[in-house]
Amino acid sequence: MNTDQIVRTFVEYFEERGHRQITGSSLLPSPGDPVLFTTSGMHPLTPYLEGRPHPLGRRLVNVQRCLRTTDLDEVGDDTHLTVFEMLGTWSLDDYDGPQSLDWGYGLLTEGFGIDPGLLHATVFGGDDRSGPDTTSLELWQEHGVPVELTVEDNWWSNGPTGPCGPDSEIFLWTGDTPPRSTPTNDDRWVEVWNHVMMRHRRLDDGSLVPLGQHNVDTGLGLERLSSLLQGHSSVFECDVFEPWRRIVPGLWLLDERSLRLVCDHLRSAVVVIGDGVRPSNAGRGYVLRRLVRRMLTVLRRDDPWRSLVDLPDELVVHTLHHFRQNMDSHAVREVLLEEERRFGRLLERGRQVLARPRFRGLLREEDFHYLHDTHGLPRDIVLNLRSQ
Numbered sequence: 001m002n003t004d005q006i007v008r009t010f011v012e013y014f015e016e017r018g019h020r021q022i023t024g025s026s027l028l029p030s031p032g033d034p035v036l037f038t039t040s041g042m043h044p045l046t047p048y049l050e051g052r053p054h055p056l057g058r059r060l061v062n063v064q065r066c067l068r069t070t071d072l073d074e075v076g077d078d079t080h081l082t083v084f085e086m087l088g089t090w091s092l093d094d095y096d097g098p099q100s101l102d103w104g105y106g107l108l109t110e111g112f113g114i115d116p117g118l119l120h121a122t123v124f125g126g127d128d129r130s131g132p133d134t135t136s137l138e139l140w141q142e143h144g145v146p147v148e149l150t151v152e153d154n155w156w157s158n159g160p161t162g163p164c165g166p167d168s169e170i171f172l173w174t175g176d177t178p179p180r181s182t183p184t185n186d187d188r189w190v191e192v193w194n195h196v197m198m199r200h201r202r203l204d205d206g207s208l209v210p211l212g213q214h215n216v217d218t219g220l221g222l223e224r225l226s227s228l229l230q231g232h233s234s235v236f237e238c239d240v241f242e243p244w245r246r247i248v249p250g251l252w253l254l255d256e257r258s259l260r261l262v263c264d265h266l267r268s269a270v271v272v273i274g275d276g277v278r279p280s281n282a283g284r285g286y287v288l289r290r291l292v293r294r295m296l297t298v299l300r301r302d303d304p305w306r307s308l309v310d311l312p313d314e315l316v317v318h319t320l321h322h323f324r325q326n327m328d329s330h331a332v333r334e335v336l337l338e339e340e341r342r343f344g345r346l347l348e349r350g351r352q353v354l355a356r357p358r359f360r361g362l363l364r365e366e367d368f369h370y371l372h373d374t375h376g377l378p379r380d381i382v383l384n385l386r387s388q
């Protein structure tokens with residue numbers, strides 16, 4: 001199954017069970033939302049999870065693009081991407097957690113043909129504020145799926161305050177041997193689908209109160225599922241990365257981890273630009289700037305002459321098309337190239353300033369402040385220039 005077929009199968013499965021498809025929003029949350037980027041499918045639905053009636057009813061399904069910088073250091077491993085798509089379903093005070101897990105099990109095993117013997121679940125084991133999630137546990141026991149009970153790993157919230165609750169995660173075995181161990185002890189168990197029983201709200205003082213309605217919020221990372229269904233252990237090998245894997249290695253010789261990071265950050269930068277963000281020194285623009293600079297730093301580690309001038313239009317067009325964005329690919333490339341030129345000028349200035357006798361020895365905290373405030377050189381760039 002290619003990624004488009006996976007999306008269709010997912011959406012149709014839930015439409016047949018009374019869900020209405022909502023249009024996934026852009027990466028930018030609505031005005032007034034303090035969060036810079038949408039980090040999960042539930043984010044744009046927060047008001048409805050908190051009680052506002054949704055115009056399309058109580059059962060929803062969608063595909064939402066998300067951006068996570070919390071996992072930035074993990075990009076390059078098999079499972080993490082900066083921008084990814086999340087398939088999601090919601091019960092807004094309608095059906096309960098076990099029903100959601102039961103449908104999830106049915107879709108994975110019958111809809112996608114996954115061998116039930118390769119599944120493992122985790123369930124909230126309870127703590128001093130909330131009891132164990134026995135109904136999810138029973139559901140998995142009925143299906144004969146092994147369960148691991150955890151505490152922190154099975155409590156989901158989108159931030160320090162707001163809607164939250166216990167969750168049950170479904171893992172798929174990716175090892176070459178028959179399944180063994182448990183998800184928290186063996187990373188060959190890869191998490192594919194999270195079902196959150198969202199029925200609490202955390203207040204500013206950290207206490208939990210009932211949300212007033214019983215929701216279920218589920219999220220499934222699309223690229224992760226695609227790669228597993230397509231028989232690959234890495235997200236970078238699923239079909240949405242096909243043009244990247246075909247073109248980039250011929251363009252720039254990079255080790256596997258660097259190749260993944262360059263592809264991930266470039267693709268993410270294209271999507272962020274496509275959603276209207278421009279590089280700047282604050283907020284969203286700064287996230288974009290950091291992605292581009294991080295990518296350029298890795299790209300040029302072995303060859304300082306490498307440049308985004310060589311980036312083929314096909315990759316930008318493919319990405320914009322995949323994320324259903326209308327921006328002209330040449331305009332996206334121009335934003336990237338301008339940022340590259342700007343970064344080049346900054347590095348040049350940095351080299352000149354750091355060559356001064358004052359900065360030859362060990363740098364003190366006040367040196368870092370001076371370099372940042374007077375010359376616009378952030379600490380990571382200074383450290384990078386000094387290590388060259």
Ligand code: SER
Pocket residue numbers: 039040041042088156194195196217218219220
């Ligand atoms: N909100 C949960 C997550 O992001 C489930 O959708 O994992």
